[in-house]
Amino acid sequence: MASRHRCGHMRGAKGRRKRLALARRDGARCFYCRAPFTDVATEATFDHYVPYTLWPTNERFNLVLACADCNCRKGHTLPIGLLIALRPWLTRAEWAAAA
Template structure:
């Protein structure tokens, strides 16, 4: 995976602008632990709600802001509620990536 597509990283003014857009959409808090960010443009990291391995795109509807700890803890897994909802439609290979 190239540096450009690493989870949580988008450099420059474009990344700051996208973080601020997401902070306005979701509130300036970590999506998982709800800890508020004092400056989401610099503190927050991007997290792909559906892992990049399953849906390799950086569309706005799949990105959430997360603190560094929550982002690394989630990694390439699906959130449990989403995994349970999608399980009937996922193949074994996709479940292996999601787990």
């Protein structure tokens, strides 16, 4: 991935507006560890709840704010709550790939 496309970052005024809208929606906290952000515009990163590789959309319903550590830790995996909800429909190979 090119250096100009850092994980979880959207540059400029568009990214700032989207980050502030998500902070109003979810509170100014990391979605995963619940740590508060002192400055949402600089500390928060975007994370796709359903990974972009599985569902390529940048719509707000699929975006959450996360601290850089949690965003990198999650990577391309599905959140555990979503995995449990989808478990009845996943094959063994799909389950291993998603986890």
